[in-house]
Amino acid sequence: MESIVALLVSGILEAMQPTNFIMIVLGCTIGLLVGAMPGLGSVNGVAILLPITFLVPPTAAIIFLAAIYYGAMYGGAISSITLGIPGASTAVATVFDGRPLAQSGKADRALIAAAIASFIGGTISVILFTLFAPPLAAFALKFGPPEEFALMVLAFATFIGLGGDDIPKTIFSILIGLVLAAIGLDIISGQPRLIFGDISGFLHGINFLVLAIGIYGIGEMLWTLETTKGDVTVHKVRMSARSLMNNLRDIRQYIGTTTLGSVIGYFVGTLPAAGATPASLMAYGLAKTFSRDPDSFGKGNVSGVAAPEAGNNAASTGSMLPMITLGIPGSPTTAILLGGMIIWGLRPGPLLFSEHPDFVWGLIGSLYIANLVTVLINLAFIPVFVKVLTLPFTILAPTIYILCVVGGYAPTQTMHDVWLMFLFGIVGYLLRKLNYPVAPAVLAIVLGPLAERSLRQSLLASQGEMSIFVERPISAVCMFLALALVSYPVIRKFLNKRRSNGG
Amino acid sequence: MSTIFNKSGKLMLSAVLAVATAFGVAGTAQAEWSPKKPVELIIMAGTGGGADQIARLLQGLIEKKNLSPRPFIPINKPGGSGAEALRYLQDKSGDDHTVLVTLNSFYTTPIIQDIGVDVTTFTPIGRMALDNFLLWVNTDMSDITDLDSYVATVKAKGKEWKVGGTGSGQEDSILTAMMEAYFGYEVTYIPFPGGGTVAKNLVGNHIDSTVNNPAEQNEFYRAGNTKPLVQFTAERLPAYPDIPTAKELGHPIEYYMQRSINGPPGMSKEAQMWYIDLFETLFNSEEWQTFCVEDGLACESFLKGDELGAYHQTEIAKHKDLIEKVGAAAITGE
Numbered sequence: 001m002e003s004i005v006a007l008l009v010s011g012i013l014e015a016m017q018p019t020n021f022i023m024i025v026l027g028c029t030i031g032l033l034v035g036a037m038p039g040l041g042s043v044n045g046v047a048i049l050l051p052i053t054f055l056v057p058p059t060a061a062i063i064f065l066a067a068i069y070y071g072a073m074y075g076g077a078i079s080s081i082t083l084g085i086p087g088a089s090t091a092v093a094t095v096f097d098g099r100p101l102a103q104s105g106k107a108d109r110a111l112i113a114a115a116i117a118s119f120i121g122g123t124i125s126v127i128l129f130t131l132f133a134p135p136l137a138a139f140a141l142k143f144g145p146p147e148e149f150a151l152m153v154l155a156f157a158t159f160i161g162l163g164g165d166d167i168p169k170t171i172f173s174i175l176i177g178l179v180l181a182a183i184g185l186d187i188i189s190g191q192p193r194l195i196f197g198d199i200s201g202f203l204h205g206i207n208f209l210v211l212a213i214g215i216y217g218i219g220e221m222l223w224t225l226e227t228t229k230g231d232v233t234v235h236k237v238r239m240s241a242r243s244l245m246n247n248l249r250d251i252r253q254y255i256g257t258t259t260l261g262s263v264i265g266y267f268v269g270t271l272p273a274a275g276a277t278p279a280s281l282m283a284y285g286l287a288k289t290f291s292r293d294p295d296s297f298g299k300g301n302v303s304g305v306a307a308p309e310a311g312n313n314a315a316s317t318g319s320m321l322p323m324i325t326l327g328i329p330g331s332p333t334t335a336i337l338l339g340g341m342i343i344w345g346l347r348p349g350p351l352l353f354s355e356h357p358d359f360v361w362g363l364i365g366s367l368y369i370a371n372l373v374t375v376l377i378n379l380a381f382i383p384v385f386v387k388v389l390t391l392p393f394t395i396l397a398p399t400i401y402i403l404c405v406v407g408g409y410a411p412t413q414t415m416h417d418v419w420l421m422f423l424f425g426i427v428g429y430l431l432r433k434l435n436y437p438v439a440p441a442v443l444a445i446v447l448g449p450l451a452e453r454s455l456r457q458s459l460l461a462s463q464g465e466m467s468i469f470v471e472r473p474i475s476a477v478c479m480f481l482a483l484a485l486v487s488y489p490v491i492r493k494f495l496n497k498r499r500s501n502g503g
Numbered sequence: 504m505s506t507i508f509n510k511s512g513k514l515m516l517s518a519v520l521a522v523a524t525a526f527g528v529a530g531t532a533q534a535e536w537s538p539k540k541p542v543e544l545i546i547m548a549g550t551g552g553g554a555d556q557i558a559r560l561l562q563g564l565i566e567k568k569n570l571s572p573r574p575f576i577p578i579n580k581p582g583g584s585g586a587e588a589l590r591y592l593q594d595k596s597g598d599d600h601t602v603l604v605t606l607n608s609f610y611t612t613p614i615i616q617d618i619g620v621d622v623t624t625f626t627p628i629g630r631m632a633l634d635n636f637l638l639w640v641n642t643d644m645s646d647i648t649d650l651d652s653y654v655a656t657v658k659a660k661g662k663e664w665k666v667g668g669t670g671s672g673q674e675d676s677i678l679t680a681m682m683e684a685y686f687g688y689e690v691t692y693i694p695f696p697g698g699g700t701v702a703k704n705l706v707g708n709h710i711d712s713t714v715n716n717p718a719e720q721n722e723f724y725r726a727g728n729t730k731p732l733v734q735f736t737a738e739r740l741p742a743y744p745d746i747p748t749a750k751e752l753g754h755p756i757e758y759y760m761q762r763s764i765n766g767p768p769g770m771s772k773e774a775q776m777w778y779i780d781l782f783e784t785l786f787n788s789e790e791w792q793t794f795c796v797e798d799g800l801a802c803e804s805f806l807k808g809d810e811l812g813a814y815h816q817t818e819i820a821k822h823k824d825l826i827e828k829v830g831a832a833a834i835t836g837e
Contacts, residue, residue, distance in 0.1 A: 184582060339559025339562060
């Protein structure tokens with residue numbers, strides 16, 4: 001324990017050295033802006049910035065890349081809330097409640113909640129990282145295909161189990177997402193599936209961001225056009241020191257769900273198969289399930305912004321663990337980090353902790369500092385971000401539209417995906433008119449491929465025996481929790497009825 | 504000092520530098536081509552595997568040595584044992600800003616699956632290395648100490664024995680099928696999205712054995728998590744002096760994997776020449792040669808352009824024979 005404290009202190013001191021500290025501030029600021037721009041993927045951003053890292057020592061370089069990665073996690077929420085377009089796939093769940101809050105003139109409240117929750121998520125996870133990295137790395141190894149599948153079932157359960165929504169419609173929406181997720185090359189045999197004849201654009205499957213930007217960006221704009229009939233809508237947002245204090249007082253309202261989201265996010269992040277997007281969706285689902293007022297979710301509940309933001313920040317720290325100890329990057333951005341490490345002769349693996357402690361602890365120390373720096377920069381910029389919403393609709397709408405097209409084009413650089421995005425926009429608008437929840441479809445397309453892969457791997461390993469999912473303790477526990485989550489709203493309704501009958 | 508100045512200059516004033524480079528180039532060689540926009544470095548496998556590590560190292564070296572006026576951006580397209588990447592390159596016909604880092608699935612995937620890609624039409628650039636294969640098990644398997652005890656155990660377990668790999672039709676599945684045919688046993692092959700994930704599942708005991716490249720297992724071997732039993736090379740690798748080759752033990756199983764760089768069909772001659780120069784410089788760099796030694800890759804000679812094209816032809820013929828012999832079904836596990 002003492003040795004950890006000593007290592008951590010030296011790591012934090014290392015991160016506070018002038019070069020390293022400047023790299024952190026620079027990285028966080030760039031990351032924040034990169035994350036906030038739907039068109040500018042953090043992968044391209046980081047790849048283009050890689051040369052900067054050759055001007056400074058290796059530790060400073062990795063810290064810089066990590067700070068960009070970290071800042072981007074905060075930044076993703078900004079466009080989700082102000083524009084309704086997820087800046088990154090990790091910030092999709094933030095749109096669910098962030099956008100309605102912004103539309104009702106409470107963008108500042110949502111942005112502050114996102115920043116504070118990100119800070120809490122980041123802090124909790126980096127503390128968990130400091131204290132339990134080696135045992136958690138060992139625990140993550142226990143996750144084979146059956147455990148991964150059980151975890152995915154649990155993630156789905158957090159969404160089906162939501163009280164209030166129309167259950168058949170939720171299931172229908174999940175099924176649409178699963179069908180879309182099946183498009184592309186079969187993961188076991190490599191044969192193409194559902195490519196509509198031979199349209200090669202479908203071979204790589206449906207890009208998740210294309211779906212999300214279509215539904216939330218384009219679909220939302222169509223909806224706004226219909227409801228306002230093109231009227232100029234100016235959102236009034238006033239920022240003052242007093243409103244800041246009021247908004248900070250909100251913390252009490254979401255501290256519980258934020259903590260839960262952080263722990264779950266961190267844990268899901270440490271599993272190489274999952275990553276920050278499922279983590280944020282699960283955090284959102286749980287926040288809603290355990291809320292005293294689940295009906296207000298999706299209509300502008302601050303907890304609905306705080307939970308996924310805590311989840312994705314915690315997961316982004318968590319995913320450093322498999323990268324450092326196993327060499328498996330959890331996201332394209334961490335993969336670039338990995339590339340940086342290889343160039344400096346730092347081979348990720350189980351021995352990195354003991355052979356290069358100064359590097360590992362310098363990185364961990366920098367996460368503490370980066371977290372603090374990013375939340376301060378973010379809070380300072382919020383008045384600027386909020387100003388975006390005061391733009392007249394006639395300027396804002398075309399801007400959003402352009403950002404959607406750029407964001408749809410950027411990941412694969414094909415027009416195929418842009419057309420697809422428009423299609424999803426129209427479908428998303430129609431689903432909304434018909435009162436179907438779209439969030440479960442979004443969840444399904446993220447988790448579908450992960451669930452399919454682990455299911456098929458498990459069944460190959462067990463020669464087709466389904467019992468493999470209940471024979472292994474970790475997967476059995478996940479399956480049981482999933483069952484409990486699905487039945488929780490039913491039981492709660494029953495109990496409430498009895499209570500009211502009794503009273 | 505001057506190179507440092509150049510680099511920071513490039514970052515802040517990339518537009519100015521582009522003009523400057525254009526002038527500089529015009530001054531030295533008239534028809535010299537160089538990238539006008541970021542180059543996509545397509546990896547036909549998942550993150551953390553051997554191909555991925557190589558691509559990311561190359562990307563870093565290009566930046567570090569300032570060898571390209573535009574950055575190289577690694578993109579993983581692991582779908583369908585590389586089918587996704589091959590189709591992507593085919594669709595990019597005539598493009599001068601996309602190159603592919605290959606594995607042997609470059610040969611095998613089009614033979615096994617009907618994906619409408621003829622890789623002999625691709626533009627060969629350079630072969631960076633030959634990668635090697637070893638047979639690995641978890642160190643917890645104390646009963647298995649050599650190839651004989653391995654074969655005996657696998658025969659006893661039959662289909663219960665789980666071999667992890669990077670995809671049906673990938674080189675490790677071919678080598679697994681070769682071993683099945685030679686030793687007369689059958690195992691269950693489970694595909695994962697990349698060599699790194701395979702290694703993780705071996706360390707976590709979710710699979711029983713794998714044929715990984717040295718780069719994918721080295722760190723776990725050093726940490727005592729996994730152990731190699733046999734190498735499928737002609738000679739013992741310098742990095743593994745105590746591990747016998749299959750050939751020494753009287754089993755003529757030898758298999759290598761080329762790590763080469765190829766452009767899409769119809770890449771312009773000028774661009775091809777530029778990439779050949781670039782990758783030859785990288786091949787001869789100290790960093791690359793050190794990487795080869797540390798990671799058990801063979802990097803004796805750089806095959807370029809048409810030499811590589813001819814090499815591809817013979818390898819395709821070899822793999823067709825091999826696949827015919829063991830049967831495509833044995834590889835895809837159907």
